Amino acid sequence: MITFKDVQIHFGDFHAIKNLNLNIREGEFFTFLGPSGCGKTTILRSLVGFINPASGQILLNDRDITQVPIEKREISMVFQSYALFPTLNVYENIAFGMRVKKFSKAEVDAQVKEIARKVDLSEEQLVKKVSELSGGQQQRVAIARALVLKPSILALDEPLSNLDAKLRVQLRNELKDLQKKFGITTVYVTHDQEEALTLSDRIAVFNKGIVEQVGTPREIYNESKTEFVCNFIGDINLIQPAIIQNSPLKDFIDPAKKSYIRNEKISLTPIVQGKNAVQLKGEIVDQEFYGIYTKYSVEIAGGGILKTVETEKGHDQYQTGDEIDIYMHAGDILQY
Numbered sequence: 518m519i520t521f522k523d524v525q526i527h528f529g530d531f532h533a534i535k536n537l538n539l540n541i542r543e544g545e546f547f548t549f550l551g552p553s554g555c556g557k558t559t560i561l562r563s564l565v566g567f568i569n570p571a572s573g574q575i576l577l578n579d580r581d582i583t584q585v586p587i588e589k590r591e592i593s594m595v596f597q598s599y600a601l602f603p604t605l606n607v608y609e610n611i612a613f614g615m616r617v618k619k620f621s622k623a624e625v626d627a628q629v630k631e632i633a634r635k636v637d638l639s640e641e642q643l644v645k646k647v648s649e650l651s652g653g654q655q656q657r658v659a660i661a662r663a664l665v666l667k668p669s670i671l672a673l674d675e676p677l678s679n680l681d682a683k684l685r686v687q688l689r690n691e692l693k694d695l696q697k698k699f700g701i702t703t704v705y706v707t708h709d710q711e712e713a714l715t716l717s718d719r720i721a722v723f724n725k726g727i728v729e730q731v732g733t734p735r736e737i738y739n740e741s742k743t744e745f746v747c748n749f750i751g752d753i754n755l756i757q758p759a760i761i762q763n764s765p766l767k768d769f770i771d772p773a774k775k776s777y778i779r780n781e782k783i784s785l786t787p788i789v790q791g792k793n794a795v796q797l798k799g800e801i802v803d804q805e806f807y808g809i810y811t812k813y814s815v816e817i818a819g820g821g822i823l824k825t826v827e828t829e830k831g832h833d834q835y836q837t838g839d840e841i842d843i844y845m846h847a848g849d850i851l852q853y
Contacts, residue, residue, distance in 0.1 A: 519539075519541040519702070521538060521560070521574075522538060522573055522574040523574070524536070524570045524573035524574070525537075527571045532726055533726055534556050534559055537727075539728060539731065541702065542702075544701070546703045547704050547705070547717065547719050549561060549705070550713040550721065551722055555724055556727075561704060563575065565587060566586065566587035567587065577670075591669045592668055593614075593662075593668040593670070593671055594674065595672070596659070597674050599656065599658070599676070606644050607638065607650070607658050610647060610658055611629045611632065611643075611661045612625045612629045614665065615629070630643075632661045632665045635664075635698065636657045642654065653684055653688050653691075656688055657691075668701070669702065671696075671701050671703045672706075673692075676692075685712070689712055713737075717733075719731060719733055720734060722745075722746050724749075729745050737750055738751060741851055752824070752826075753780065754777060754783070754823050755776070756776040758772065759821045763817075764817070765796075770852060774853060777850065778845060778850050780826045783824075783845050784827075784843065784844045785825060785827055785834075788844045791846065793848050794845075794847075795847055796842055796844050797843050799817040799841060800815065800816050800840050801813050801815055801837050801841060804837060810826050810828050811826070811827055811829060811835075813825050813826075823843065
Protein backbone atom coordinates (compact mmCIF):
# COMPACT_ATOMS: atom_id res chain seq x y z
CA MET A 518 0.00 0.00 0.00
CA ILE A 519 2.81 2.44 0.91
CA THR A 520 6.03 2.26 -1.08
CA PHE A 521 9.22 4.25 -0.52
CA LYS A 522 11.27 3.96 -3.70
CA ASP A 523 14.91 5.11 -3.63
CA VAL A 524 14.00 7.92 -1.21
CA GLN A 525 16.81 10.24 -0.14
CA ILE A 526 16.40 13.19 2.22
CA HIS A 527 19.09 15.82 2.75
CA PHE A 528 19.41 18.77 5.11
CA GLY A 529 22.26 20.73 3.56
CA ASP A 530 25.25 18.39 3.55
CA PHE A 531 23.64 16.01 6.03
CA HIS A 532 22.05 12.91 4.47
CA ALA A 533 19.24 12.08 6.89
CA ILE A 534 17.83 9.25 4.73
CA LYS A 535 20.36 7.70 2.36
CA ASN A 536 18.42 5.40 0.03
CA LEU A 537 15.19 3.99 1.41
CA ASN A 538 13.28 1.20 -0.30
CA LEU A 539 10.40 -0.08 1.81
CA ASN A 540 6.89 -1.49 1.43
CA ILE A 541 4.13 -1.22 4.06
CA ARG A 542 1.04 -3.40 3.61
CA GLU A 543 -2.55 -2.29 3.86
CA GLY A 544 -4.03 -2.64 7.36
CA GLU A 545 -0.59 -3.25 8.89
CA PHE A 546 0.75 -1.83 12.14
CA PHE A 547 4.24 -0.92 10.96
CA THR A 548 6.88 0.60 13.24
CA PHE A 549 9.96 2.68 12.50
CA LEU A 550 12.36 1.85 15.35
CA GLY A 551 15.76 3.26 16.16
CA PRO A 552 17.80 5.59 18.39
CA SER A 553 17.47 9.38 18.37
CA GLY A 554 18.72 10.96 15.16
CA CYS A 555 18.50 7.80 13.05
CA GLY A 556 15.98 9.21 10.54
CA LYS A 557 12.76 7.50 11.64
CA THR A 558 10.76 10.69 12.31
CA THR A 559 12.17 12.29 9.17
CA ILE A 560 10.79 9.52 6.96
CA LEU A 561 7.43 9.64 8.76
CA ARG A 562 7.19 13.38 8.14
CA SER A 563 8.03 12.84 4.47
CA LEU A 564 5.16 10.34 4.24
CA VAL A 565 2.74 12.88 5.75
CA GLY A 566 4.10 15.67 3.51
CA PHE A 567 5.99 17.94 5.90
CA ILE A 568 9.33 17.12 4.23
CA ASN A 569 10.05 16.74 0.50
CA PRO A 570 12.63 14.10 -0.49
CA ALA A 571 15.68 15.21 -2.45
CA SER A 572 15.08 12.24 -4.75
CA GLY A 573 12.96 9.12 -5.03
CA GLN A 574 9.23 8.50 -4.82
CA ILE A 575 6.60 7.86 -2.16
CA LEU A 576 3.69 5.83 -3.54
CA LEU A 577 0.27 5.24 -2.00
CA ASN A 578 -1.61 2.43 -3.74
CA ASP A 579 0.75 2.89 -6.71
CA ARG A 580 -0.09 6.63 -6.89
CA ASP A 581 2.90 8.95 -6.61
CA ILE A 582 2.22 11.31 -3.68
CA THR A 583 5.76 12.67 -3.36
CA GLN A 584 4.71 16.21 -4.30
CA VAL A 585 1.02 15.98 -3.31
CA PRO A 586 -0.03 18.62 -0.71
CA ILE A 587 -0.49 17.40 2.88
CA GLU A 588 -4.25 17.96 2.92
CA LYS A 589 -4.75 15.77 -0.16
CA ARG A 590 -2.83 12.70 1.03
CA GLU A 591 -5.57 11.27 3.31
CA ILE A 592 -3.01 10.74 6.06
CA SER A 593 -3.63 11.87 9.65
CA MET A 594 -0.83 12.36 12.16
CA VAL A 595 -0.71 12.18 15.95
CA PHE A 596 2.25 14.16 17.29
CA GLN A 597 4.43 13.39 20.29
CA SER A 598 2.96 16.40 22.14
CA TYR A 599 -0.57 15.58 20.78
CA ALA A 600 -0.72 19.23 19.51
CA LEU A 601 -4.21 19.75 20.95
CA PHE A 602 -5.70 23.25 21.19
CA PRO A 603 -5.74 24.16 24.91
CA THR A 604 -8.39 26.87 24.54
CA LEU A 605 -10.88 24.50 22.86
CA ASN A 606 -12.87 21.78 24.51
CA VAL A 607 -12.61 18.12 23.52
CA TYR A 608 -15.52 18.28 21.07
CA GLU A 609 -14.04 21.32 19.32
CA ASN A 610 -10.60 19.71 19.09
CA ILE A 611 -12.01 16.59 17.44
CA ALA A 612 -14.23 18.65 15.11
CA PHE A 613 -11.47 21.05 14.04
CA GLY A 614 -10.36 19.22 10.88
CA MET A 615 -13.91 18.60 9.70
CA ARG A 616 -14.77 22.28 10.11
CA VAL A 617 -11.68 23.30 8.13
CA LYS A 618 -12.89 20.98 5.34
CA LYS A 619 -16.34 22.65 5.46
CA PHE A 620 -18.41 19.66 6.57
CA SER A 621 -21.98 20.52 7.54
CA LYS A 622 -22.81 21.10 11.19
CA ALA A 623 -24.94 17.93 11.27
CA GLU A 624 -22.12 15.83 9.74
CA VAL A 625 -19.61 17.23 12.20
CA ASP A 626 -21.85 16.51 15.18
CA ALA A 627 -22.65 12.94 14.08
CA GLN A 628 -19.05 12.02 13.24
CA VAL A 629 -17.52 13.59 16.37
CA LYS A 630 -19.93 11.77 18.67
CA GLU A 631 -19.45 8.47 16.84
CA ILE A 632 -15.65 8.59 16.97
CA ALA A 633 -15.75 9.68 20.62
CA ARG A 634 -17.75 6.57 21.50
CA LYS A 635 -15.29 4.36 19.62
CA VAL A 636 -12.31 5.70 21.58
CA ASP A 637 -14.19 5.63 24.91
CA LEU A 638 -14.63 9.36 25.44
CA SER A 639 -17.89 10.15 27.28
CA GLU A 640 -20.30 12.97 26.45
CA GLU A 641 -19.26 14.63 29.73
CA GLN A 642 -15.63 14.61 28.60
CA LEU A 643 -16.52 16.17 25.23
CA VAL A 644 -17.37 19.48 26.90
CA LYS A 645 -14.23 19.59 29.04
CA LYS A 646 -11.10 21.56 28.19
CA VAL A 647 -8.28 19.24 27.16
CA SER A 648 -6.20 20.58 30.07
CA GLU A 649 -8.70 18.94 32.44
CA LEU A 650 -8.01 15.47 31.01
CA SER A 651 -5.39 12.92 31.97
CA GLY A 652 -2.52 12.10 29.63
CA GLY A 653 -4.26 8.95 28.48
CA GLN A 654 -7.52 10.81 27.75
CA GLN A 655 -5.61 13.48 25.83
CA GLN A 656 -4.05 10.76 23.71
CA ARG A 657 -7.49 9.41 22.87
CA VAL A 658 -8.61 12.92 21.87
CA ALA A 659 -5.59 13.24 19.55
CA ILE A 660 -6.34 9.85 17.98
CA ALA A 661 -10.06 10.71 17.64
CA ARG A 662 -9.18 14.00 15.92
CA ALA A 663 -6.99 12.08 13.49
CA LEU A 664 -9.52 9.29 12.80
CA VAL A 665 -12.63 11.47 12.43
CA LEU A 666 -11.40 12.50 8.97
CA LYS A 667 -11.39 8.81 7.97
CA PRO A 668 -7.82 8.80 6.67
CA SER A 669 -6.37 5.86 4.78
CA ILE A 670 -3.24 6.00 6.97
CA LEU A 671 -2.63 6.94 10.61
CA ALA A 672 0.89 8.20 11.42
CA LEU A 673 2.02 8.38 15.06
CA ASP A 674 5.25 10.03 16.20
CA GLU A 675 6.27 8.69 19.65
CA PRO A 676 2.78 9.32 21.12
CA LEU A 677 3.53 7.54 24.42
CA SER A 678 6.92 9.03 25.25
CA ASN A 679 5.57 11.76 27.57
CA LEU A 680 3.66 9.33 29.80
CA ASP A 681 4.75 7.45 32.93
CA ALA A 682 5.77 3.80 32.56
CA LYS A 683 2.54 2.22 33.85
CA LEU A 684 0.32 4.42 31.68
CA ARG A 685 2.49 3.73 28.62
CA VAL A 686 1.86 -0.01 28.98
CA GLN A 687 -1.89 0.53 29.43
CA LEU A 688 -2.20 2.89 26.49
CA ARG A 689 -0.14 0.87 24.05
CA ASN A 690 -2.58 -1.99 24.63
CA GLU A 691 -5.48 0.39 23.98
CA LEU A 692 -3.72 1.71 20.88
CA LYS A 693 -3.32 -1.76 19.43
CA ASP A 694 -6.98 -2.54 20.17
CA LEU A 695 -8.07 0.65 18.42
CA GLN A 696 -5.94 -0.15 15.39
CA LYS A 697 -7.50 -3.60 15.14
CA LYS A 698 -10.98 -2.14 15.57
CA PHE A 699 -10.54 0.39 12.75
CA GLY A 700 -8.33 -1.82 10.56
CA ILE A 701 -6.41 1.27 9.51
CA THR A 702 -2.87 1.18 8.17
CA THR A 703 -0.75 2.57 11.01
CA VAL A 704 2.82 3.84 10.79
CA TYR A 705 4.36 4.29 14.24
CA VAL A 706 7.65 5.88 15.29
CA THR A 707 9.41 4.95 18.54
CA HIS A 708 12.84 4.45 20.09
CA ASP A 709 11.33 2.04 22.66
CA GLN A 710 12.11 -1.59 21.73
CA GLU A 711 9.40 -3.01 24.00
CA GLU A 712 6.76 -0.80 22.40
CA ALA A 713 7.86 -1.87 18.94
CA LEU A 714 7.89 -5.58 19.79
CA THR A 715 4.48 -5.60 21.47
CA LEU A 716 2.59 -3.35 19.04
CA SER A 717 3.91 -4.14 15.59
CA ASP A 718 3.03 -6.51 12.79
CA ARG A 719 6.40 -5.62 11.27
CA ILE A 720 9.31 -3.37 12.22
CA ALA A 721 11.95 -1.45 10.28
CA VAL A 722 15.08 -0.83 12.37
CA PHE A 723 16.79 2.43 11.40
CA ASN A 724 20.42 3.35 11.99
CA LYS A 725 22.09 6.51 10.69
CA GLY A 726 19.65 7.01 7.84
CA ILE A 727 19.48 3.44 6.59
CA VAL A 728 17.22 0.48 7.38
CA GLU A 729 19.25 -2.34 8.92
CA GLN A 730 16.43 -4.91 8.95
CA VAL A 731 12.71 -5.28 8.23
CA GLY A 732 10.77 -8.14 9.79
CA THR A 733 8.23 -9.35 12.31
CA PRO A 734 9.00 -8.73 15.99
CA ARG A 735 10.13 -12.35 16.37
CA GLU A 736 12.38 -12.14 13.31
CA ILE A 737 13.94 -8.89 14.50
CA TYR A 738 14.54 -10.31 17.99
CA ASN A 739 15.55 -13.91 17.31
CA GLU A 740 17.10 -13.58 13.85
CA SER A 741 18.83 -10.19 14.00
CA LYS A 742 20.51 -9.69 10.62
CA THR A 743 23.16 -7.19 11.71
CA GLU A 744 25.26 -6.56 14.79
CA PHE A 745 23.52 -3.20 15.30
CA VAL A 746 20.05 -4.79 15.40
CA CYS A 747 21.33 -7.54 17.67
CA ASN A 748 22.62 -5.00 20.20
CA PHE A 749 19.79 -2.48 19.91
CA ILE A 750 16.94 -4.94 20.51
CA GLY A 751 16.66 -6.37 24.03
CA ASP A 752 19.37 -7.49 26.44
CA ILE A 753 22.14 -9.62 25.01
CA ASN A 754 25.49 -11.14 25.98
CA LEU A 755 28.66 -10.68 23.98
CA ILE A 756 30.33 -14.05 24.43
CA GLN A 757 33.92 -13.23 25.21
CA PRO A 758 36.67 -15.16 23.33
CA ALA A 759 37.93 -16.73 26.56
CA ILE A 760 34.56 -18.43 27.08
CA ILE A 761 34.61 -19.90 23.58
CA GLN A 762 38.23 -21.04 23.72
CA ASN A 763 37.81 -22.81 27.08
CA SER A 764 34.49 -24.54 26.43
CA PRO A 765 32.69 -26.89 24.01
CA LEU A 766 31.37 -23.79 22.20
CA LYS A 767 34.49 -23.79 20.01
CA ASP A 768 33.20 -26.96 18.35
CA PHE A 769 29.94 -25.31 17.24
CA ILE A 770 30.68 -21.71 16.22
CA ASP A 771 33.24 -19.73 14.25
CA PRO A 772 35.68 -18.29 16.83
CA ALA A 773 36.79 -15.63 14.35
CA LYS A 774 33.37 -13.92 14.48
CA LYS A 775 31.72 -11.91 17.24
CA SER A 776 29.23 -14.12 19.09
CA TYR A 777 26.10 -13.04 20.97
CA ILE A 778 23.34 -14.83 22.90
CA ARG A 779 20.23 -13.32 24.46
CA ASN A 780 20.06 -13.44 28.26
CA GLU A 781 16.94 -15.61 28.41
CA LYS A 782 18.48 -18.17 26.04
CA ILE A 783 20.85 -19.13 28.87
CA SER A 784 19.32 -21.29 31.59
CA LEU A 785 20.37 -22.27 35.11
CA THR A 786 18.28 -25.44 34.86
CA PRO A 787 19.08 -28.34 32.51
CA ILE A 788 17.62 -27.98 29.03
CA VAL A 789 16.58 -30.65 26.56
CA GLN A 790 19.81 -32.08 25.30
CA GLY A 791 20.62 -32.14 21.60
CA LYS A 792 23.57 -32.18 19.27
CA ASN A 793 24.29 -28.48 19.92
CA ALA A 794 23.50 -28.36 23.66
CA VAL A 795 26.30 -26.87 25.76
CA GLN A 796 26.88 -26.99 29.52
CA LEU A 797 29.28 -24.57 31.23
CA LYS A 798 30.43 -24.23 34.83
CA GLY A 799 30.45 -20.90 36.63
CA GLU A 800 29.86 -18.86 39.77
CA ILE A 801 27.15 -16.26 40.43
CA VAL A 802 28.92 -12.96 41.02
CA ASP A 803 25.95 -10.57 40.98
CA GLN A 804 22.16 -10.54 40.80
CA GLU A 805 19.45 -7.96 40.06
CA PHE A 806 15.90 -8.55 41.30
CA TYR A 807 13.07 -7.23 39.05
CA GLY A 808 10.04 -8.74 40.75
CA ILE A 809 8.87 -11.35 38.27
CA TYR A 810 12.42 -12.31 37.32
CA THR A 811 16.02 -12.06 38.50
CA LYS A 812 19.01 -11.32 36.29
CA TYR A 813 22.12 -13.25 37.32
CA SER A 814 25.71 -12.47 36.30
CA VAL A 815 27.72 -15.67 36.07
CA GLU A 816 31.52 -15.78 35.87
CA ILE A 817 32.41 -18.71 33.66
CA ALA A 818 35.24 -21.04 34.63
CA GLY A 819 38.18 -20.06 32.44
CA GLY A 820 37.17 -16.38 32.21
CA GLY A 821 34.32 -14.21 31.03
CA ILE A 822 30.85 -13.27 32.35
CA LEU A 823 27.42 -14.19 30.99
CA LYS A 824 24.05 -12.87 32.18
CA THR A 825 20.92 -14.99 32.43
CA VAL A 826 17.31 -14.29 33.36
CA GLU A 827 15.35 -16.62 35.64
CA THR A 828 11.64 -16.27 36.40
CA GLU A 829 10.89 -15.96 40.11
CA LYS A 830 9.24 -19.03 41.62
CA GLY A 831 8.40 -17.63 45.06
CA HIS A 832 11.67 -18.43 46.85
CA ASP A 833 15.35 -17.64 46.59
CA GLN A 834 16.90 -20.21 44.29
CA TYR A 835 20.42 -18.91 43.93
CA GLN A 836 22.73 -16.67 45.90
CA THR A 837 25.81 -14.67 44.99
CA GLY A 838 28.80 -16.99 45.35
CA ASP A 839 26.91 -20.17 44.36
CA GLU A 840 28.77 -22.45 41.99
CA ILE A 841 26.39 -23.53 39.25
CA ASP A 842 26.09 -24.99 35.78
CA ILE A 843 24.54 -22.98 32.94
CA TYR A 844 23.01 -24.41 29.78
CA MET A 845 22.44 -23.14 26.25
CA HIS A 846 21.91 -24.29 22.68
CA ALA A 847 24.66 -23.23 20.29
CA GLY A 848 21.93 -22.72 17.70
CA ASP A 849 20.72 -19.69 19.69
CA ILE A 850 24.05 -17.89 19.22
CA LEU A 851 24.10 -15.00 16.73
CA GLN A 852 27.38 -14.37 14.91
CA TYR A 853 28.60 -11.36 12.91
